[in-house]
Amino acid sequence: MLPIDRNSVRSELLKVITTLRDDWDYSGEITEQTGIFQDLGFESIDAVALGSAIEDHYNRSLPFAEFLMKANERNAKDVTIGELVTFVVDHLSRTGKKP
Amino acid sequence: MSKAIVNGVNVHYQTKGEGPDVILVHGLTASIAFWYITKVFPALTEQFRVTAYDLKGHGYSDSTPSGYTSADLAGDLVALMDTLGIERARIIGHSYGGSVTLHFALLYPERCDGIVLCDTGFAALRHLRNIDHWPGWEIWKKELPDLGITPEWFNRADQQGIDTILQKSTEIPVQFGLRRGGTRDTPRFRKLLEETTLSKDFRDPSGLSEERLADITPPCMAFYGEISPFKNVASHLSARMPHCIGQVVPSVGHFFLLHAPDVFIERVVPYLHDPAGYVRNAKENSAASMPT
Numbered sequence: 001m002l003p004i005d006r007n008s009v010r011s012e013l014l015k016v017i018t019t020l021r022d023d024w025d026y027s028g029e030i031t032e033q034t035g036i037f038q039d040l041g042f043e044s045i046d047a048v049a050l051g052s053a054i055e056d057h058y059n060r061s062l063p064f065a066e067f068l069m070k071a072n073e074r075n076a077k078d079v080t081i082g083e084l085v086t087f088v089v090d091h092l093s094r095t096g097k098k099p
Numbered sequence: 100m101s102k103a104i105v106n107g108v109n110v111h112y113q114t115k116g117e118g119p120d121v122i123l124v125h126g127l128t129a130s131i132a133f134w135y136i137t138k139v140f141p142a143l144t145e146q147f148r149v150t151a152y153d154l155k156g157h158g159y160s161d162s163t164p165s166g167y168t169s170a171d172l173a174g175d176l177v178a179l180m181d182t183l184g185i186e187r188a189r190i191i192g193h194s195y196g197g198s199v200t201l202h203f204a205l206l207y208p209e210r211c212d213g214i215v216l217c218d219t220g221f222a223a224l225r226h227l228r229n230i231d232h233w234p235g236w237e238i239w240k241k242e243l244p245d246l247g248i249t250p251e252w253f254n255r256a257d258q259q260g261i262d263t264i265l266q267k268s269t270e271i272p273v274q275f276g277l278r279r280g281g282t283r284d285t286p287r288f289r290k291l292l293e294e295t296t297l298s299k300d301f302r303d304p305s306g307l308s309e310e311r312l313a314d315i316t317p318p319c320m321a322f323y324g325e326i327s328p329f330k331n332v333a334s335h336l337s338a339r340m341p342h343c344i345g346q347v348v349p350s351v352g353h354f355f356l357l358h359a360p361d362v363f364i365e366r367v368v369p370y371l372h373d374p375a376g377y378v379r380n381a382k383e384n385s386a387a388s389m390p391t
Contacts, residue, residue, distance in 0.1 A: 037277055043130075043285055044130065044132030048113070069136060
């Protein structure tokens with residue numbers, strides 16, 4: 001099982017993101033403040049695919065649709081890498097609870 | 100990421116939840132993401148096994164140069180169901196996804212427990228459209244007069260005119276969702292417009308004529324926004340399709356799912372549990388169906 005501390009999750013998440021799109025050529029530094037839409041140029045469907053890729057990576061079902069829906073409801077301008085890390089850490093830490 | 104080979108094309112899909120099968124069909128230039136941000140996917144997975152997929156040429160599904168009529172895409176849907184082992188389903192379609200859904204109900208009624216249409220205009224019912232309610236007038240109010248585009252022009256628009264509008268639409272920012280304010284001029288959108296027959300195919304009734312509406316037997320719930328250009332389609336369908344009830348959602352337009360998702364979910368869930376029974380009861384008790 002992969003470790004679920006914040007640094008490890010951030011590192012795994014960046015690996016997942018860079019393998020998501022074969023035409024992806026973002027070369028800047030990615031920090032917790034980086035936004036996946038405004039900075040990385042994601043389309044909404046890329047975020048959906050990212051959710052699936054995270055689930056595949058950790059072999060766990062995660063409520064990613066609810067995560068994106070709530071971001072949309074609060075009129076978020078973007079979803080940051082830091083928010084994604086928090087989401088993944090929170091849900092991976094909840095043992096035995098399936099969404 | 101889950102992909103299925105459908106008529107020789109890789110199709111991206113997601114399935115979650117348990118219960119009767121529900122399939123979600125998005126509209127032109129959208130993707131599975133539409134069902135995420137409108138709440139429909141997460142809300143329905145609490146009670147149903149929900150499958151959402153990217154139409155051919157959209158999202159993470161592969162594209163082909165042609166094959167985008169509602170008949171073609173209904174054929175893709177039945178092939179997807181075959182591949183996934185879904186014998187029968189409730190199917191929900193938004194906008195052009197509703198054309199695919201209704202065409203599916205006409206061609207494959209035995210695979211369909213019931214359908215839900217969300218503000219679908221239909222190529223064969225273009226005469227019912229109220230172009231004054233098209234959101235583009237407000238969005239492009241500065242540009243359209245310079246291009247000589249008026250409601251009268253729009254009603255006469257030929258293929259070249261439609262292509263002009265679609266090209267123009269790449270210049271305006273995304274209006275809603277997590278990318279609002281961002282560009283619509285993405286490689287995916289460009290490819291659809293420039294390398295496929297989509298812009299021609301979506302205007303082709305491809306056999307889904309006004310006359311065939313009476314032949315559609317599966318139960319149908321047809322939702323339309325009160326200020327949508329397609330509002331009049333609701334009463335038209337419910338008068339012609341024997342098992343269709345029309346619903347008008349107050350104070351919202353074509354994208355009512357974004358602005359009033361809770362109204363939709365509250366009304367559609369009881370229908371999805373028993374589409375035939377719900378429509379029968381609504382038809383028997385006119386108070387249960389909302390007149391349009």
